[in-house]
Amino acid sequence: MISVEEARRRILEGLSATPAETVPLAMGWNRILARPVRSRVTQPPADVSAMDGYAVRAAEALEGARLTVIGVAPAGHPFAGTVGPGEAVRIFTGAFVPPGADAILLQEDAAAGDGQVRVTETVRPGRWIRARGLDFATGEELLPAGKRLTARDIGLAAAANHAWLAVHRAPRIGILATGDEIALPGDPIPEGGIVSSNAHALAALVRASGGDPLVLPIAPDDREAIAAAAVAARACDMLVTTGGASVGDHDLVQAALGPQGFALDFWQIAMRPGKPLIWGRLGATPVLGLPGNPVSAMVCAVLFLIPAIARLSGLPGEPPRTIRALAGAPLAANDRRFDHLRATLATGADGQPVATPFPQQDSSMLKVLSRAEGLILRAPLAPALPAGAAVEVIPLGDLGI
Known part of the structure; x- marks a missing residue:
């Protein structure tokens, strides 16, 4: 097993930005500039x-x-x-x-x-x-390449007389959920089955991160079906699978993609939740294989998929931002895997953030994930901590998910 940091580094180093496209100014919000914006006018044009x-x-x-x-x-x-x-x-x-x-x-x-x-x-x-030119002058660079455009940036580009902007194309992310036991919301649920949540949650996360999701039909636990779906997604900038990433008899993603030319980079990360994660390439298409447990899939998406989409969009792909908080409850000593505890966030009496983990941390509990406002980070072999101790937290609200 490799570390979270090593996994993220290896994922990002194999990705490059999508090509540039030209979009109307009004469609530029939240896109990443592919070329600098230089002013075409002087503002104000006179005193x-x-x-x-x-x-x-x-x-x-x-x-x-x-x-x-x-x-x-x-x-x-x-x-x-x-x-x-x-x-x-x-x-x-x-x-x-x-x-x-x-x-x-x-x-x-x-x-x-x-x-x-x-x-x-x-x-x-x-x-x-x-005075003339108080704000900016003709030819001045106002917005650098690689910047995510805010509403304020759109206003600046408009004032600089730009009706169109060169931005990186939104990355197309194929999403393939696998498993005989899952059904799409609203469809008949098979005997012994459950409703699939991963594809829809990941599609929303992809949109929030600036990508363009393509949700593929569910693939049953069949090598040929998984292979056919994956090959059909080769036009995407990345394929994300959920389920079938572990070592069970029905965990077939690697077995199904191998004959199609899949090259594995790594498999398994020393983290909780989300140990069984696959990273490799199917031809030129990067493939990120997420666990089937919904919480594991989303935590892995926060740590790896969001930075990957950023890198494809023309950004560096930084790790999620963390804040320092106080533990709202005692924390047990950790084992050898990096843990990510779902927690609420509140403001303490002294104004500092307080992160309180939920009592139950099972990787199947979507209600807990939905109510979580942050992930408390617990390094491998971290000692037990009392309530009030300092901890590092990823605030989920920052990610728009």
């Missing part, structure tokens, strides 16, 4: 007013001075003339500052009437003017 008021010459806009109003400059309609000695132009937020003016007299600091404006508070040069 503009930051407030409603009067464009003036600061040297003359002294308290008590009276200036003649010679025109109006709304946003989008620049004043055509020049502000000369003793003159002012009524101006509104976002309007170009007319030539000759070097400050804005706030309307709150002015008294207007009879075509004139009286200054009630002295104005400093440059006051309330946003």
